[in-house]
Amino acid sequence: xxxxxxxxxxxxxxxxxxxxxxxxxxxxxxxxxxxxxxxxxxxxxxxxxxxxxxxxxxxxxxxxxxxxxxxxxxxxxxxxxxxxxxxxxxxxxxxxxxxxxxxxxxxxxxxxxxxxxxxxxxxxxxxxxxxxxxxxxxxxxxxxxxxxxxxxxxxxxxxxxxxxxxxxxxxxxxxxxxxxxxxxxxxxxxxxxxxxxxxxxxxxxxxxxxxxxxxxxxxxxxxxxxxxxxxxxxxxxxxxxxxxxxxxxxxxxxxxxxxxxxxxxxxxxxxxxxxxxxxxxxxxxxxxxxxxxxxxxxxxxxxxxxxxxxxxxxxxxxxxxxxxxxxxxxxxxxxxxxxxxxxxxxxxxxxxxxxxxxxxxxxxxxxxxxxxxxxxxxxxxxxxxxxxxxxxxxxxxxxxxxxxxxxxxxxxxxxxxxxxxxxxxxxxxxxxxxxx
Amino acid sequence: xxxxxxxxxxxxxxxxxxxxxxxxxxxxxxxxxxxxxxxxxxxxxxxxxxxxxxxxxxxxxxxxxxxxxxxxxxxxxxxxxxxxxxxxxxxxxxxxxxxxxxxxxxxxxxxxxxxxxxxxxxxxxxxxxxxxxxxxxxxxxxxxxxxxxxxxxxxxxxxxxxxxxxxxxxxxxxxxxxxxxxxxxxxxxxxxxxxxxxxxxxxxxxxxxxxxxxxxxxxxxxxxxxxxxxxxxxxxxxxxxxxxxxxxxxxxxxxxxxxxxxxxxxxxxxxxxxxxxxxxxxxxxxxxxxxxxxxxxxxxxxxxxxxxxxxxxxxxxxxxxxxxxxxxxxxxxxxxxxxxxxxxxxxxxxxxxxxxxxxxxxxxxxxxxxxxxxxxxxxxxxxxxxxxxxxxxxxxxxxxxxxxxxxxxxxxxxxxxxxxxxxxxxxxxxxxxxxxxxxxxxxxxx
Numbered sequence: 001x002x003x004x005x006x007x008x009x010x011x012x013x014x015x016x017x018x019x020x021x022x023x024x025x026x027x028x029x030x031x032x033x034x035x036x037x038x039x040x041x042x043x044x045x046x047x048x049x050x051x052x053x054x055x056x057x058x059x060x061x062x063x064x065x066x067x068x069x070x071x072x073x074x075x076x077x078x079x080x081x082x083x084x085x086x087x088x089x090x091x092x093x094x095x096x097x098x099x100x101x102x103x104x105x106x107x108x109x110x111x112x113x114x115x116x117x118x119x120x121x122x123x124x125x126x127x128x129x130x131x132x133x134x135x136x137x138x139x140x141x142x143x144x145x146x147x148x149x150x151x152x153x154x155x156x157x158x159x160x161x162x163x164x165x166x167x168x169x170x171x172x173x174x175x176x177x178x179x180x181x182x183x184x185x186x187x188x189x190x191x192x193x194x195x196x197x198x199x200x201x202x203x204x205x206x207x208x209x210x211x212x213x214x215x216x217x218x219x220x221x222x223x224x225x226x227x228x229x230x231x232x233x234x235x236x237x238x239x240x241x242x243x244x245x246x247x248x249x250x251x252x253x254x255x256x257x258x259x260x261x262x263x264x265x266x267x268x269x270x271x272x273x274x275x276x277x278x279x280x281x282x283x284x285x286x287x288x289x290x291x292x293x294x295x296x297x298x299x300x301x302x303x304x305x306x307x308x309x310x311x312x313x314x315x316x317x318x319x320x321x322x323x324x325x326x327x328x329x330x331x332x333x334x335x336x337x338x339x340x341x342x343x344x345x346x347x348x349x350x351x352x353x354x355x356x357x358x359x360x361x362x363x364x365x366x367x368x369x370x371x372x373x374x375x376x377x378x379x380x381x382x383x384x385x386x387x388x389x390x391x392x393x394x395x396x397x398x399x400x401x402x403x404x405x406x407x408x409x410x411x412x413x414x415x416x417x418x419x420x421x422x423x424x425x426x427x428x429x430x431x432x433x434x435x436x
Numbered sequence: 437x438x439x440x441x442x443x444x445x446x447x448x449x450x451x452x453x454x455x456x457x458x459x460x461x462x463x464x465x466x467x468x469x470x471x472x473x474x475x476x477x478x479x480x481x482x483x484x485x486x487x488x489x490x491x492x493x494x495x496x497x498x499x500x501x502x503x504x505x506x507x508x509x510x511x512x513x514x515x516x517x518x519x520x521x522x523x524x525x526x527x528x529x530x531x532x533x534x535x536x537x538x539x540x541x542x543x544x545x546x547x548x549x550x551x552x553x554x555x556x557x558x559x560x561x562x563x564x565x566x567x568x569x570x571x572x573x574x575x576x577x578x579x580x581x582x583x584x585x586x587x588x589x590x591x592x593x594x595x596x597x598x599x600x601x602x603x604x605x606x607x608x609x610x611x612x613x614x615x616x617x618x619x620x621x622x623x624x625x626x627x628x629x630x631x632x633x634x635x636x637x638x639x640x641x642x643x644x645x646x647x648x649x650x651x652x653x654x655x656x657x658x659x660x661x662x663x664x665x666x667x668x669x670x671x672x673x674x675x676x677x678x679x680x681x682x683x684x685x686x687x688x689x690x691x692x693x694x695x696x697x698x699x700x701x702x703x704x705x706x707x708x709x710x711x712x713x714x715x716x717x718x719x720x721x722x723x724x725x726x727x728x729x730x731x732x733x734x735x736x737x738x739x740x741x742x743x744x745x746x747x748x749x750x751x752x753x754x755x756x757x758x759x760x761x762x763x764x765x766x767x768x769x770x771x772x773x774x775x776x777x778x779x780x781x782x783x784x785x786x787x788x789x790x791x792x793x794x795x796x797x798x799x800x801x802x803x804x805x806x807x808x809x810x811x812x813x814x815x816x817x818x819x820x821x822x823x824x825x826x827x828x829x830x831x832x833x834x835x836x837x838x839x840x841x842x843x844x845x846x847x848x849x850x851x852x853x854x855x856x857x858x859x860x861x862x863x864x865x866x867x868x869x870x871x872x873x874x875x876x877x878x879x880x881x882x
Contacts, residue, residue, distance in 0.1 A: 043815060049452065088801075091808060094812025111816055361531065372482050373820055
């Protein structure tokens with residue numbers, strides 16, 4: 001043991017020169033579209049991440065699911081190509097496009113071969129600017145979403161997630177399902193798709209990360225080709241909301257051998273000055289770490305679950321702090337009591353100097369591991385811009401983590417952890433857990 | 437898998453191609469029989485360190501199902517040098533991530549960490565190759581964790597339970613019919629001695645493959661491997677890897693799995709199929725292309741075009757085949773019908789599509805697109821260090837060589853329409869198949 005632990009401390013201060021930290025450039029296209037670029041020539045590919053800042057939260061109440069369905073249809077026919085022709089064209093040139101809708105954001109990830117870059121960009125441009133929303137494709141993809149909605153009705157994870165969001169954000173878009181309901185889906189038309197498309201994808205609401213075998217000049221041209229025809233006057237009409245959460249349990253009866261448990265309380269938005277400190281704090285409480293308190297108490301010491309973790313979940317207009325685990329119906333009550341007790345303990349006593357040091361060592365050491373692929377780095381570059389962080393952030397981030405003091409983190413612990421607002425939603429048939 | 441993962445999807449494909457330079461791969465064997473494979477990826481100062489054991493669930497003693505996976509969990513419990521379950525703690529203190537996973541054919545342990553910490557990773561992994569210390573208290577708690585894992589992954593998911601039943605129906609004699617995580621009653625009865633016996637027999641350098649990918653030089657890795665893994669004593673219990681084999685299947689098998697939680701029924705069929713063999717991968721390559729033209733790539737495949745686009749009877753469809761297993765496994769296909777279409781009708785349309793393929797052959801454009809897609813996969817696979825590492829580890833524990841892995845993309849590109857049809861004719865014998873229906877309880881009463 002001693003030998004190995006000595007080896008550990010000898011390596012502690014090694015610093016990692018990250019290419020992504022030192023070589024991000026901001027590229028502005030001739031038409032004024034900006035992107036962050038890391039040039040990486042070792043693989044003949046270009047990865048592009050487009051994050052549009054209008055998501056499913058923009059859906060009108062009677063058209064829930066419109067944005068999600070619209071995004072799903074972008075690759076189902078555009079310009080002169082029907083759905084099959086579009087898919088065949090992307091196969092032929094080896095381009096991979098992934099489209100997804102969240103509450104705040106529509107994400108489009110493209111991986112393109114350098115040799116076929118022009119054709120790939122042209123195809124993606126068609127999807128973004130000239131989607132056809134043909135009736136036949138609309139009906140087909142809507143049926144796929146409906147099938148997924150029906151499956152969600154008997155899936156304990158989905159039941160728990162929907163219930164806790166509806167409870168946290170009453171009468172607010174964040175409380176509603178991204179993929180709609182069977183009722184709202186039935187009422188949607190292709191005209192709604194065109195309308196959702198018009199309001200979602202703009203050149204003024206997109207953040208762009210690019211990694212790959214491309215020069216800044218070529219990227220400038222690419223950006224104008226790809227996005228130049230999109231509108232530049234889109235706006236976000238969502239109002240802010242404080243999550244409505246009070247201590248207690250909401251039980252939803254569902255026949256399953258294992259209860260699914262979601263817990264949450266109000267969180268911190270990404271631009272809150274304490275966000276990074278709270279991030280370190282959460283790592284100690286419920287991060288994906290062997291030493292995280294929840295993991296030690298619920299899994300390692302007692303074997304009550306296979307996995308438990310918590311995370312800060314910032315939205316653009318609100319924030320929650322939530323966690324999740326599953327536990328047998330017989331053991332769920334014990335596990336819930338442990339989470340409640342750990343929450344109270346943290347609010348009262350905070351963390352120790354040793355816990356802070358261990359967390360800082362891990363978080364700073366593991367940060368470079370996130371940068372192990374072009375597509376992943378492209379996503380990180382877009383994410384930094386969404387969070388309004390400076391282009392130098394990657395280089396500075398570990399210093400910021402190391403600068404968190406015990407005094408500061410314990411002040412944040414006493415403010416962040418609110419046992420009187422920690423709500424549990426339990427789906428299953430837990431023994432000995434009275435619902436309110 | 438010891439720790440729960442998010443939704444990370446690992447790109448499992450790679451190798452050289454006509455546009456890209458090859459990923460440099462070098463291999464070596466230590467005197468104690470341990471194989472070492474180094475994959476260079478100098479984009480970031482990161483290394484992925486994996487040790488793969490040529491032992492998986494299919495190597496378990498009868499009645500001890502789940503022991504391979506349970507031992508995987510217990511491997512984090514401690515040795516004399518790294519006691520009290522602090523293995524992951526030390527990795528994390530060095531800014532690393534670690535985890536492990538078990539399949540029918542292998543058990544693998546990995547760390548991702550800054551490249552300069554590689555010696556420590558080797559020191560710790562070599563230490564627990566022969567030095568595991570277990571006690572009853574740790575064993576009992578971890579057994580509860582594994583039972584919770586089974587409840588989460590299998591018992592809470594009707595699709596997983598269905599898959600478990602289909603596998604059991606597919607393999608009468610071969611252990612591939614037993615779930616990796618184990619049957620619940622057998623897992624519940626596993627003992628400390630079961631774990632120690634399995635460990636002592638199979639965890640040794642002459643049954644292991646080290647795969648290191650990242651910002652490293654092969655010569656340095658070999659020297660380190662020699663230093664850390666070289667002194668580990670081999671096991672004399674490693675014989676030829678022989679499992680009970682599947683007898684010829686003479687009767688088609690059909691199962692119906694009903695569960696009230698099923699909202700979207702589907703039909704799935706598997707056929708016993710040959711796997712990739714060292715030096716002889718042509719038939720597996722033909723089956724790989726068959727799976728792609730038949731049911732890869734969503735609506736552009738034959739199933740997708742006919743059932744989703746033309747006949748509009750399916751929400752989804754597909755075909756799957758990996759070929760990467762130590763013993764022959766299966767080739768599969770599925771149809772998720774639209775709500776108004778029955779599973780019987782969906783199966784009829786599936787069979788009609790198979791007949792159409794055998795009669796009309798493969799559309800040359802479709803075959804060309806499949807090959808273009810597979811070639812593009814090779815470039816994108818180079819973007820995932822973890823994916824490359826897994827590609828080599830899984831192949832080598834399935835009995836293939838580094839050369840087989842490197843030859844595979846060219847073998848795929850050389851497949852012809854005749855090869856595909858010949859492979860399809862051999863494969864598509866209904867008497868060597870299992871057809872399963874997954875449906876809700878309501879349908880059962882109709």
